[in-house]
Amino acid sequence: MSTLTVDAYQWFLAGRPGASFLQFPSWAEVKDQWHAERIGWHLTSGELAGAALVLYRKFPGTRKYFAYLPEGPVADWADPDIDRWLRPLTSHLRKAGAFGVRIGPSPAYRRWDADRLKGAFGPGRKVGDVLASEVDPLGTAVADRLRTRGWKRCGGDEGDGDAQPRLVLRVPLAGRGPGDLWAGLNQEWRRNVRKAAKAGVETVLGGPADLPEFYRLLRITEERDGFRLGRSLAYYEKQYAALNAEQPGRMRLYLARHHGEVLAAHTMIVSGRRVWYQTGASADHRREVRPSNALQWRMMRDAHELGADEYDMRGVPSTLDPDDRPFGLLRWKLGTGGQVVETLGEWETPVDGTANHALYRALQAYLARR
Structure with a gap:
């Protein structure tokens, strides 16, 4: 060593x-x-x-x-x-x-196709209650090897003690063309992307000067959705500068504009053959023009053009109960047609x-x- x-x-x-x-x-x-x-x-x-x-x-x-x-x-x-x-x-x-x-550890543990989870929505249900579409034998073996050596999985089965999300949503890109990605979106997503285009929503790449606007929208999003990341504008400015100094274009800031006003801003990170959607923010008004759907569709296509094997939309909640507040985020991400992946945590x-x-x-x- x-x-x-x-x-x-x-x-x-x-x-x-x-x-x-x-x-x-x-x-x-x-x-x-x-x-x-x-x-x-x-x-x-x-x-x-x-x-x-x-x-x-x-x-x-x-x-x-x-x-x-x-x-x-x-x-x-x-x-x-x-x-x-x-x-x-x-x-x-x-x-x-x-x-x-x-x-x-990097291996995955279990995967659920979107259609399988959509058919399991109901009161009190969780992702772990549903039979997985695939169980990764390597992930299972690694978990067993770590346990026998005295390592403990943080946060138990739910992963509440993990610093990084245990359940993530990943959209496969390898071997698929733009038409396949479009067909993978559910009807609501395709309708919302078309609605954004018809309303004149423009998606563009921003720069460091746009980070204050991103942060302003992030604070609005935190208040609306009931969470707090606890990070300052300086944190995102440092992140943007450090990642892009290491490799130009590693961290990207995407903006959705409507009649000149920024309604949504999302960050994306590029590394090798993987691309991550990291943080999203949006305004409280004009949500009917669907700026976030437009941004994600643009980011997914850009990830595909960069040659990525997958587009990782990061964390999703474990609830399948439509009455639970976090359920909306899971439902929204599932609309891309990706898989919910349980990592080893x-x-x-x-x-x-x-x-x-x-x-x-x-x-x-x-x-x-x-």
């Missing part, structure tokens, strides 16, 4: 087009309350076999750190002998002063040592109170 330079780390990630943007060096610049390290492990031949961006955060009143690998490490999860890199990883983190570690373990185990338990108690 060794520390990697930015160039060596980026060279490794360039050969892994499925790696998450949360594992790119630029993400460390965004997370200013953490300090970061890039590490890698090598085969006996000297070949770099895996790498990770590790974020460290000091536990109050101590000299110890909690280590977090968001949607990482970038490793061969299909390798049945994960100990040959998992043990060196935890050993390295212990020497770095970590008392516990959280990772986000995040996994934690204390790093060896009695004192470290005590700190780890203290952290869990603190998080439970929050």
